[in-house]
Amino acid sequence: MEQVKEKILEVLSAVLPITLVVILLQFTIIWLPMEVFIQFLIGAVMVTTGLILFLIGVEVGLLPVGEMIGSTLPKTKKLWMLVLFGFIFGFVVTVAEPDVRVLALQVDQVSNGAVPKNILIYSVALGVGLFVALAMLRIIFNISITLLLFISYALVFLLALFTPGEFAPVSFDSGGVTTGPITVPFIVSLGVGVASVMRGKSSSGDGFGLVALASIGPILAVMLMGVLYG
Structure with a gap:
């Protein structure tokens, strides 16, 4: 109560x-x-x-549940399973994210259906899934998050040079809406759970930063979609 x-x-x-x-x-x-x-x-x-x-x-x-899943998966000793389920969970929670659906609906209306909302939703979800999988690898191999963020944003600004002007702002908004009330709690708890059972890892140091990485995935995904549509 x-x-x-x-x-x-x-x-x-x-x-x-x-x-x-x-x-x-x-x-x-x-x-x-x-x-x-x-x-x-x-x-x-x-x-x-x-x-x-x-x-x-x-x-x-x-x-x-997110933390329990995150703490259980590393015990399987199967790297591919941890990365695979990181991708799956990142994908499905993003598809369920209300903020993503609101953005996709607005883009669909403004573009008069030129950018279908389902295509945008699944593109954003794919980007989040891939970068959550990358975040799992970061925790496992103790890769510097500063290095990953630097490389990722370098790719973002490089790809922005080839992305049509109308897709660039949508891509950055796509990164923002993934930090919503469903995606963030689950991804953070998943990362904390994974980091808490990895040998020599600090859950406070390695369990966070996943949202920062996950929000870059949609930016790159929507920019690539813009290049293809353009």
Whole structure:
């Protein structure tokens, strides 16, 4: 019960200020149609309820399961299995990420269907999956994250030279939306779990940085998609 109370207060502190600002603007400046304003209030209630349930679900389900999976896979002593499941988990949690779907829908609408939303979603998910797999290799072989980030961003800026102008901003937004409420908890807990059982590894030093790497994958994937579409 204490956990539920804590999540309720956390969500209210995030949603209530925005709601109050819109209500203030409604009766002072903007004067939206009453139907639209009522829809906003209903939506705010639904968002608040949904976020409370979602955050409880993440803490109760996603975080423990991700860490347990991450701590179990290295015990198989099979490198390919750790890398494969890193890719699979990175892919599937990104497909389920709400932020990715919102971006894909907006791009689909703005481009009049020229960039189908499903193609964008799966491209972003593929990029995340590949870089989560790379992050697993980083933990195993103790590769410097600074080196990986330097090489990855060098590839990003190099590829940007050949990417059509309309795809470059979408690619960077794609990297941002992967740091959403589903992808981040699962990937971080997975990395901490893997690092915690690797011999000579520090879970605090090696279990983090996965999100930084994972967010580069979608940028490269969407840029490549832009090159192909262009």
